[in-house]
Amino acid sequence: MEVGIVKVVLDDVMLKRQNFSLAARGEFSEGVHLITGAVGSGKSTLALAIAGNFPTEHGGISRVGFGSMMISMQFPEYHVTRMTLKEECISWGHEPEEFFSSPDLLGREDQSPFVISRGELKRFHLSCVLKKHYDLLLLDEPFSSLDCESKQVFCHHLLHRKEGVTIVFTHEEMFLPHVDRIWEIINGVLYDRGALPGALPRWAGAPPHIKKMIEKGKTPKNISYEDVLEATCRT
Amino acid sequence: MQDVRIRICAGAILSCSAFLSLYGAAAALLWWLIFTPRLKLIVRIRSFLGIIFMIAIIAIIVQIMQGSGVSYFGRMTVVILIGMWLAAEYKPGEFLHFGTWLLGKNIGFELGLIAEMAMQSFVTLRVDLDHIRMALHVKGIPVTIKTIIPTGNLLIHRELFRAKDNADLLAVRGYQYGGKLTPVFFSCKRDIVAGLCAMFVMIIALFPFVNFLYFDSEVLRGLL
Numbered sequence: 001m002e003v004g005i006v007k008v009v010l011d012d013v014m015l016k017r018q019n020f021s022l023a024a025r026g027e028f029s030e031g032v033h034l035i036t037g038a039v040g041s042g043k044s045t046l047a048l049a050i051a052g053n054f055p056t057e058h059g060g061i062s063r064v065g066f067g068s069m070m071i072s073m074q075f076p077e078y079h080v081t082r083m084t085l086k087e088e089c090i091s092w093g094h095e096p097e098e099f100f101s102s103p104d105l106l107g108r109e110d111q112s113p114f115v116i117s118r119g120e121l122k123r124f125h126l127s128c129v130l131k132k133h134y135d136l137l138l139l140d141e142p143f144s145s146l147d148c149e150s151k152q153v154f155c156h157h158l159l160h161r162k163e164g165v166t167i168v169f170t171h172e173e174m175f176l177p178h179v180d181r182i183w184e185i186i187n188g189v190l191y192d193r194g195a196l197p198g199a200l201p202r203w204a205g206a207p208p209h210i211k212k213m214i215e216k217g218k219t220p221k222n223i224s225y226e227d228v229l230e231a232t233c234r235t
Numbered sequence: 236m237q238d239v240r241i242r243i244c245a246g247a248i249l250s251c252s253a254f255l256s257l258y259g260a261a262a263a264l265l266w267w268l269i270f271t272p273r274l275k276l277i278v279r280i281r282s283f284l285g286i287i288f289m290i291a292i293i294a295i296i297v298q299i300m301q302g303s304g305v306s307y308f309g310r311m312t313v314v315i316l317i318g319m320w321l322a323a324e325y326k327p328g329e330f331l332h333f334g335t336w337l338l339g340k341n342i343g344f345e346l347g348l349i350a351e352m353a354m355q356s357f358v359t360l361r362v363d364l365d366h367i368r369m370a371l372h373v374k375g376i377p378v379t380i381k382t383i384i385p386t387g388n389l390l391i392h393r394e395l396f397r398a399k400d401n402a403d404l405l406a407v408r409g410y411q412y413g414g415k416l417t418p419v420f421f422s423c424k425r426d427i428v429a430g431l432c433a434m435f436v437m438i439i440a441l442f443p444f445v446n447f448l449y450f451d452s453e454v455l456r457g458l459l
Contacts (some may be wrong), residue, residue: 078369081385083389
């Protein structure tokens, strides 16, 4: 094991599921990576495969130098293993006292994870995940079910992740995190679009407002809401 | 087996036969070996072994208390194999067709729908269990006796919530009672042969009882 270097290597990986297949190769080094693609393109399958929970048809996936790993699946209820929010919080290894002192969770310790809305459960789940440090953090559709405010809070939280590899799998277009590299799945193939900001013109499925900015010659420095806003206001 | 009518009847007959006597269990096992894909049915070997393990525990208790534990184990194992065959052959919608064909558009449709929903619940229970297992793995929590009880609680909890959602959905769509459906079935010669053989298995299962009654009547006649 290489000391100090953390990376995920996809070595000519082929993933198959019924009528669907995905070919992927590349190296995910330290930083935040964004993997985009249409619904059903294979983002979740790739996330599961990188986490070691989905078998590869051929090729191999190496996780180099990781002490800890976490995969956050798209549906927050998939992570629930306990009957109350308090027990659920403990199951993630957190102290409930500090968790339930925030205004949105105050007095809700004994509520069932299934009686709160999916958006609330997603927010709760992401809080549990992001409260700990993981060397490899895989976030499958972290924005699904979240309101705009929560999406922005989540993006700001990722800014603090200076170490390790973070891979965000999403088809979100408006509220995106500040990322280091963009990847894209098109017609069953994973393409590396490169580091920011050079990756933006190569990003075929870029959100329309970012494409428009590039056309106008105002390429944003990154893809976060703040970066796009800065580019819009640029004279 | 394509025809759900023959399949359900054969399944019921074979299960009763296997449970009635060891002769019946042996004949039902033979039937299972001839008319089913056999070991291909056991897709979840751990679940199968888990069930067999539970039966074995009960069989040991029965053996200690009554001395018929070995027979119980053999008979129940065959019942489980028949049940696995029925579950593996099931195709969504079949029970609705079967219920409507058997008991008509009111009570038959209703019972068919309940059976369909129950089967759907089995499938979702399995998916839920897989998700919980993965969640425990992701959180680094080992699967122990301590985690089994909350997992069971959680599964029941989820299922109750889902049942409520289903009830709401049926109500929103205006469902009240019964429904119209033209049952469609497909059968082939092999289905009929398998069905007839299942009836023969029942005769074999009843053989010890017939023998007993005959013997009993002989004794009775002697006494008289």
